[in-house]
Amino acid sequence: MESQTERLYGDTTQLQADIEHISRLAAQLLPCYADISAEHTLENPHDNARLQMLIGILHELHPADVAAVLENLPQKERVLVWKLAIPEEDGEVLLEVSDAVRESLIETMNRDELLAAVEDMDAGELAELADDLPEQVVEEVLQDWDEEERAQVETVRSYKDGQVGAVMDFEIVSIRADVSCEVVLRYLRRFETLPDHTDKIFVVDEDDVLQGVLPIRKLLVADPDELVENVMTRDVVKFRPEDDVEDAAQAFERYDLISAPVIDADKKLIARLTVDEMLDVIREESEADMLNMAGLKEEEDLFAPVWDSVKNRWVWLAVNLVTAFIASRVIGAFEQSIAQIVALAALMPIVAGIGGNSGNQTITMIVRAMANAQISTTQAMRLLKKELGVALVNGVIWGGVMGAVSYWMYHSAGIGWVMVAAMTLNLLLAAVLGVLIPVVMEKIGRDPALGSSVLITAVTDSGGFLIFLGLATMFLL
Amino acid sequence: MESQTERLYGDTTQLQADIEHISRLAAQLLPCYADISAEHTLENPHDNARLQMLIGILHELHPADVAAVLENLPQKERVLVWKLAIPEEDGEVLLEVSDAVRESLIETMNRDELLAAVEDMDAGELAELADDLPEQVVEEVLQDWDEEERAQVETVRSYKDGQVGAVMDFEIVSIRADVSCEVVLRYLRRFETLPDHTDKIFVVDEDDVLQGVLPIRKLLVADPDELVENVMTRDVVKFRPEDDVEDAAQAFERYDLISAPVIDADKKLIARLTVDEMLDVIREESEADMLNMAGLKEEEDLFAPVWDSVKNRWVWLAVNLVTAFIASRVIGAFEQSIAQIVALAALMPIVAGIGGNSGNQTITMIVRAMANAQISTTQAMRLLKKELGVALVNGVIWGGVMGAVSYWMYHSAGIGWVMVAAMTLNLLLAAVLGVLIPVVMEKIGRDPALGSSVLITAVTDSGGFLIFLGLATMFLL
Numbered sequence: 001m002e003s004q005t006e007r008l009y010g011d012t013t014q015l016q017a018d019i020e021h022i023s024r025l026a027a028q029l030l031p032c033y034a035d036i037s038a039e040h041t042l043e044n045p046h047d048n049a050r051l052q053m054l055i056g057i058l059h060e061l062h063p064a065d066v067a068a069v070l071e072n073l074p075q076k077e078r079v080l081v082w083k084l085a086i087p088e089e090d091g092e093v094l095l096e097v098s099d100a101v102r103e104s105l106i107e108t109m110n111r112d113e114l115l116a117a118v119e120d121m122d123a124g125e126l127a128e129l130a131d132d133l134p135e136q137v138v139e140e141v142l143q144d145w146d147e148e149e150r151a152q153v154e155t156v157r158s159y160k161d162g163q164v165g166a167v168m169d170f171e172i173v174s175i176r177a178d179v180s181c182e183v184v185l186r187y188l189r190r191f192e193t194l195p196d197h198t199d200k201i202f203v204v205d206e207d208d209v210l211q212g213v214l215p216i217r218k219l220l221v222a223d224p225d226e227l228v229e230n231v232m233t234r235d236v237v238k239f240r241p242e243d244d245v246e247d248a249a250q251a252f253e254r255y256d257l258i259s260a261p262v263i264d265a266d267k268k269l270i271a272r273l274t275v276d277e278m279l280d281v282i283r284e285e286s287e288a289d290m291l292n293m294a295g296l297k298e299e300e301d302l303f304a305p306v307w308d309s310v311k312n313r314w315v316w317l318a319v320n321l322v323t324a325f326i327a328s329r330v331i332g333a334f335e336q337s338i339a340q341i342v343a344l345a346a347l348m349p350i351v352a353g354i355g356g357n358s359g360n361q362t363i364t365m366i367v368r369a370m371a372n373a374q375i376s377t378t379q380a381m382r383l384l385k386k387e388l389g390v391a392l393v394n395g396v397i398w399g400g401v402m403g404a405v406s407y408w409m410y411h412s413a414g415i416g417w418v419m420v421a422a423m424t425l426n427l428l429l430a431a432v433l434g435v436l437i438p439v440v441m442e443k444i445g446r447d448p449a450l451g452s453s454v455l456i457t458a459v460t461d462s463g464g465f466l467i468f469l470g471l472a473t474m475f476l477l
Numbered sequence: 478m479e480s481q482t483e484r485l486y487g488d489t490t491q492l493q494a495d496i497e498h499i500s501r502l503a504a505q506l507l508p509c510y511a512d513i514s515a516e517h518t519l520e521n522p523h524d525n526a527r528l529q530m531l532i533g534i535l536h537e538l539h540p541a542d543v544a545a546v547l548e549n550l551p552q553k554e555r556v557l558v559w560k561l562a563i564p565e566e567d568g569e570v571l572l573e574v575s576d577a578v579r580e581s582l583i584e585t586m587n588r589d590e591l592l593a594a595v596e597d598m599d600a601g602e603l604a605e606l607a608d609d610l611p612e613q614v615v616e617e618v619l620q621d622w623d624e625e626e627r628a629q630v631e632t633v634r635s636y637k638d639g640q641v642g643a644v645m646d647f648e649i650v651s652i653r654a655d656v657s658c659e660v661v662l663r664y665l666r667r668f669e670t671l672p673d674h675t676d677k678i679f680v681v682d683e684d685d686v687l688q689g690v691l692p693i694r695k696l697l698v699a700d701p702d703e704l705v706e707n708v709m710t711r712d713v714v715k716f717r718p719e720d721d722v723e724d725a726a727q728a729f730e731r732y733d734l735i736s737a738p739v740i741d742a743d744k745k746l747i748a749r750l751t752v753d754e755m756l757d758v759i760r761e762e763s764e765a766d767m768l769n770m771a772g773l774k775e776e777e778d779l780f781a782p783v784w785d786s787v788k789n790r791w792v793w794l795a796v797n798l799v800t801a802f803i804a805s806r807v808i809g810a811f812e813q814s815i816a817q818i819v820a821l822a823a824l825m826p827i828v829a830g831i832g833g834n835s836g837n838q839t840i841t842m843i844v845r846a847m848a849n850a851q852i853s854t855t856q857a858m859r860l861l862k863k864e865l866g867v868a869l870v871n872g873v874i875w876g877g878v879m880g881a882v883s884y885w886m887y888h889s890a891g892i893g894w895v896m897v898a899a900m901t902l903n904l905l906l907a908a909v910l911g912v913l914i915p916v917v918m919e920k921i922g923r924d925p926a927l928g929s930s931v932l933i934t935a936v937t938d939s940g941g942f943l944i945f946l947g948l949a950t951m952f953l954l
Contacts, residue, residue: 008714008732012724012850020853064731072850074859096731185662185697194694196733199676216693217671220662237485247489253760254541254573255485256673256753258735275752276733282756283730286763287845290770294841294930295834302846303859306866313838313867317831321875324830325882331823338815338822345815345822346808349938352826353801354794357772357931361790364771368764369779373489373549376497382551382780389783390790397791398798405802453771453930454834461826 007060015065018057019072025054026077033076038084055084063089067096070105074303079108090117095125100301102132111137123149124169124271127156155241155270164248165241167281168262168271171195174202175228177211182224184214197274199258203232208268210261212236238263239273248273249281250372289371292449293364295320316454323458327352330462334469337477343410344472347419350402351468355426355460358394362387362434363456367449370438380439387431395424414476422468429463430456484537492542495534496549502531503554510553515561532561540566544573547582551780556585567594572602577778579609588614600626601646601748604633632718632747641725642718644758645739645748648672651679652705654688659701661691674751676735680709685745687738689713715740716750725750726758727849766848769926770841772797793931800935804829807939811946814954820887821949824896827879828945832903832937835871839864839911840933844926847915857916864908872901891953899945906940907933 009015029036032047038055042048058066058081066085070078070093082105085093090109094102094117106114114137118126123145130138130153142150152170159165173194175184184201188194200213212232222231238261239248251257252275262271291297295316300309331338331348338344366383369375375383399420407416437455438448486492506513509524515532519525535543535558543562547555547570559582562570567586571579571594583591591614595603600622607615607630619627629647636642650671652661661678665671677690689709699708715738716725728734729752739748768774772793777786808815808825815821843860846852852860876897884893914932915925 006712008712008728010714010716010725010728010737011720012727016850016853019850020855023853023855062732064733068731068850072856188697189699191698194697196694197676197735198694199674199735216697217673217675220665220671220693221668222666235483235485237487239487243488248487250489251485251487253753253756254545255539256541258674258676258752260487275735275756276730279730279752279756279759282759283763286760286767290763290767290841290845293767294837296838296842300842302842302856303863306863306870309863309867310870313835314871316838317834317871317875320831320834321827321879324827325879327826327830328823331826332820335819335823339819342812342816343809345825346805346812348822349808349826349829349942350798350801350805353797353804353934353938356934357794357797358790360771360930361773361793364767365773365777365779368767373493373496373545376493376500378497378500379549379779386780386783386786390786393783393787394791394794398794402798402802453837457830457833461830465826 006062007065008062009065015068018061019069022054022057022069022081023073023077025050025057026073026080029054029080030076033080036080036083038087051084054081058084059086063092064096066093067101070097071101071302075104075305078104078303082108087113087116091121091125091129094118094129095121098301099132100304102129104301106132115140119144122169122171123152124156124167124171127153128167130157159241162245163241164239164243164245164262164273165271167245167277168239168241168273169195169277170271171198172202172261172269172272173198174204174208174269175214177203177205177227177229177232179228180224181219181222181226181228181231184219184228185224197259197276202261202269202272203228204269210236210238210263210267210269213261236261240264241270245281246285246371249278249285252278253282285371289367289449292447292451293367293453295451295454316451319451320454320458323454323462327458327461327465330465331469334465334473337469337473340477341415341472343415344469347406347415348465348468351419351422351426352461352464354394354398354423355430355464356457358391358427359430359434359456359460360453362390362431363438363452366435366438367452370442370448375439375442380435384432384435387435388428391427391431392424395420395427399423399427412476415472418468418471418475422464422471425467426460426464429467430460433459483539484534484542485539486542492545495538496546499531499534499546499558500550500554502527503550503557506531506557507553510557513557513560515564528561531558535561536563540569541573543570544578547574548578548779552581552782555581555780559585564590564593568598568602568606571595571606572598575778576609577781579606581778583609592617596621599646599648600629601633601644601648604630605644607634636718639722640718641716641720641722641739641750642748644722644754645718645750646672646754647748648675649679649738649746649749650675651681651685651746652691653682654680654704654706654709656705657701658696658699658703658705658708661696661705662701674736674753679738679746679749680705681746684743687713687715687740687744687746690738713738717741718747722758723762723848726755726762729755730759762848766844766926769924769928770844770930772928772931793928796928797931797935800931800939804935804938804942807942808946811942811950814946814950817954818892818949820889820892821946824883824892825942825945828896828899828903829938829941831871831875831900832907832941833934835868835904836907836911836933836937837930839867839908840915840929843912843915844929847919847925852916852919857912861909861912864912865905868904868908869901872897872904876900876904889953892949895945895948895952899941899948902944903937903941906944907937910936 200215203211212234213236214232218231259272259274264270297312300312403416403420406419441448677692680688689711690713691709695708736749736751738746741747774789777789880893880897883896918925
C-alpha cells in the first residue's frame with residue numbers, strides 16, 4: 001500500500017496547493033477529455049506534458065489524498081482525474097470519499113472497473129460500499145468469495161447505519177489463554193502481515209467466548225514463558241453489534257481505545273471496532289449536528305448541481321416559510337395598532353431578533369451537551385432555571401438599553417417601558433423553548449439538532465411580535 | 478491504572494443511569510457536607526449508607542468516567558463528589574475534564590492536594606494542566622524533576638494552543654536502524670511497560686535524526702535476524718511543533734495514524750503525537766465551530782453560575798442588538814410607506830426570514846467545508862455561482878408561492894409581485910454574503926465560524942426590509 005515515493009502531507013497547506021495545481025491541470029485538459037486515458041499520450045505536446053504531470057502527481061498520492069482531491073474538484077474535472085487514478089487504488093479511494101462524491105464516481109465506472117475495484121476488499125469494506133454499488137456487481141464479487149466471507153458481508157449489511165454492526169470488521173487475531181507469550185509471538189510471526197490497528201490480541205476459549213485481551217504493549221515486555229492468562233487484561237470494554245455507534249465512539253474517546261472486541265449475545269467474539277472508524281463517526285456526528293441545526297438534510301457535495309442542493313434544503317425552507325407566515329399573521333392581527341403607531345413596525349424586529357439570537361445560543365449549547373450525554377429531567381429543570389436567570393439578567397440589561405434608546409427616539413416613556421417588558425419576556429420565552437425543544441425532541445426519539453435553529457427562531461419571531469404588539473395595544477392605545 | 482473490578486461503559490445509557498444515581502446520592506448528602514470525607518463514617522446510619530454506596534461506586538469508576546460524572550453534576554454536588562474521589566486518580570481526572578469544570582475543581586483543592594495530584598504526571602501532562610494551576614505549585618513540582626523533564630515542560634508550554642507543540646508528548650521509544658529485530662524485541666522486554674499508543678518504534682541515527690519508523694505489526698511478523706533498516710518504513714508522516722494541530726488531526730484521519738513523530742528544524746526526533754489527543758482536537762474543533770456560529774464565546778460549564786453564562790454570551794447579543802437597531806432604522810425610514818399600506822409591516826418579516834434561513838444554510842455548509850480544507854478563490858467563485866443558482870430557483874419557487882398567497886390575502890397584484898421580487902433578491906443577497914462572509918473572514922485570518930450566523934442574519938434582515946419596503950415604495954405608492 002505504501003510506495004517509497006509517496007507524498008504524505010502533515011501540513012494541509014501543501015495538500016491544498018497540490019489540489020489547486022491538479023485542478024488547473026485538469027481544467028486545461030478538459031477540451032481533450034475524450035482522448036484521455038492513463039495509458040495514452042496526447043498529440044499536442046503541451047497537453048501531453050500537462051497530462052504526464054497530472055498522472056505523475058496522482059501516482060504519488062496516498063489514496064486518502066486522492067479522495068481529498070476528488071472531493072475538492074468540480075464535477076467535470078473530477079471525472080477526468082478519476083480516469084487517471086491508479087486503478088489498483090480505486091477501491092481504497094471509494095472507501096475514503098464522502099457519500100455524495102462516491103455516488104458521482106461510481107456512476108462513471110463500468111462493471112469491469114467496479115469489479116476490479118472491489119474484488120480485493122475485505123468483508124467489512126465491501127459491506128460499506130455495497131449499498132452504493134449495483135446489486136449485480138456485489139453478487140458477482142461475492143460468488144468468488146468463500147462461505148464465511150459472504151456471511152460476514154451479509155451480517156454487516158443487516159445492521160443499520162448508526163449501529164456498531166455496520167462499521168465493525170472481521171480482521172481479528174485471537175489466541176487461547178493457556179499458552180505462553182513465546183507461543184503467541186511465534187504464532188504471530190506466521191502471519192504475512194497483522195491487520196491495521198492491532199494493538200491487542202483477543203483471548204478466547206474453545207467456544208470463542210471472549211476471556212480478555214492481551215495488549216501488544218504487555219506482550220512485548222512480558223516474560224516469554226509467562227502464560228497469556230497471567231498477562232491478559234480481563235476488564236475489557238466490549239460492544240454488541242446492536243449498540244449505538246456514537247456511544248461506542250464516546251467509549252473510544254473516554255478510554256483511549258485503538259481497537260475493541262464486538263461480541264454476540266453468547267459473549268462469543270465475532271468482530272472488532274477500530275479507532276479510525278470511530279474518528280469518522282465523531283467527525284460525521286458533529287458535522288451532522290451542525291448541518292441539521294441549520295436545516296440542511298445532509299452533507300452536500302460542495303460542487304453538487306444546483307438541483308441537488310435545492311432538494312437538500314427545501315424541507316426546512318418550507319418549514320421556515322410556514323412559520324414566517326404565522327409570524328406575519330400575528331402582525332396582521334395588530335394592523336390596527338400599527339396603523340396608529342407606525343413606530344411599532346420599526347421596533348418589533350428588535351424584540352424578535354434578540355429573542356432569536358439568545359434562543360439560538362441556549363439551544364446550541366444544549367444540543368452540544370446532548371451530543372456527549374443525555375440530559376435527565378432533573379438536569380433539564382436545573383438548566384431551565386439557569387437559562388431563565390440568564391434571560392432575566394439580559395432582559396434587564398439589554399431591554400433597559402433599548403428601552404432608553406426607544407424613549408429617546410420616540411419621546412414616549414410608554415414605548416420605552418413596552419420595549420423593556422417585551423424584550424425581557426421574549427428572552428424568557430427563548431430560554432424556556434431553547435431548553436424544551438431539544439429535551440422534548442430527545443424524549444420522543446428525534447434528533448435534538450434537527451432544524452432546532454429554525455424552530456427556535458420561529459417561536460421567538462411569532463412570540464416576540466405577539467408580546468410586543470400585544471403589550472403595545474394594551475398600554476399605548 | 479486498571480483495577481480488576483473496574484466498571485467500564487461500552488453503552489452510554491448505563492453511564493447515564495449511574496450519573497443520575499450519583500447525583501441523587503450527592504444531593505441527599507449535601508446537608509452533611511461539612512462532615513464528609515472518604516475516611517470518615519457519618520453518625521446518621523442512613524446518610525452513612527449513602528456515603529458508603531457513593532464511595533463504592535466512585536472507586537469502581539475509570540478516571541475518564543469520574544470526569545464525565547463531575548461534568549454532569551451541579552456545582553455543589555460536584556465539589557462533594559470530588560472530595561470522595563480516589564486521590565491517586567485526581568491527576569488523571571483533572572486531565573480528562575473540560576477546561577471550565579477543571580477550573581472549578583482546582584479552586585477547591587489546597588496546595589498539598591494539588592501537589593499530590595500532579596507529582597506523578599509526565600511532562601506533557603503537567604504542561605497541559607500548568608496554566609490552570611497556581612504557578613507556585615508548578616514550580617514546586619518541577620523542583621523535584623530532573624533537568625530534561627523541566628526542559629520538556631518548558632518546551633510544551635512555549636507553544637500556543639492550536640500548535641502541535643502544545644499537545645505533543647515525550648514518551649518515545651527509539652532504536653537504531655542497524656540492529657536486528659531480535660535485538661529490538663530484547664530491548665523492548667527491558668521496559669517495565671511500553672507507553673500507551675506505541676504502535677510504532679521510531680528509528681533514529683546517532684544524532685537523533687529520524688530515519689523512519691518500525692511499525693510494531695511489522696516487527697511482530699519479521700524474521701528476528703532481519704535488520705531494522707530492511708523492515709522499517711521510510712515514508713513517514715511527521716510533524717513540526719509549530720504545525721497547526723488541526724492539520725495534524727486531519728492527517729491522522731486521512732492516514733489512519735495511531736502515533737506520529739514530531740521533529741525539529743534539524744529533523745531530530747523530539748516528541749510524538751498520539752491519536753487520543755487528535756480525537757480531542759477533532760471534537761473540540763467541531764464544538765468550537767458550532768458554538769462560535771451561534772455566538773457563544775466558548776464551551777460553557779453546563780451548570781455555570783448565571784453570571785458566567787451572561788459573560789460568555791454578551792458580546793454577540795450586543796452585536797445582534799446593534800444590527801437589529803440598524804434593521805429597525807431601515808424600517809423607520811419607510812414609516813410613511815407603512816402608514817399608507819399597513820400590510821407591508823405584516824409581510825416584511827417573511828422576506829427577512831427566508832433570507833436568514835437560506836443564508837444560514839449556505840454559510841453553515843461553507844464553514845463545514847472550510848473545517849476540512851481551505852477554499853481557494855477559484856472555488857469560491859464557483860461556489861458563489863452555484864449558490865446564486867440555488868437562490869434563484871428557491872426565489873422563483875417560494876417567492877412565487879408567497880406572492881400568490883399575498884395576492885390572495887390582500888387582493889393586490891402589486892403586493893404579490895413585490896413579494897416575488899423581494900424574496901428572490903433577498904435570497905440572492907443571502908447567497909452572496911453566505912459565501913463571502915466566511916471566505917473573507919478566512920482571508921483576513923479570522924475564524925470563519927465566529928458569529929457567522931449572527932452576521933448573515935443581520936444582513937438578510939436589514940437587506941430584506943430595505944429591498945421589500947424599497948420596492949413597495951417605488952411600485953405601490
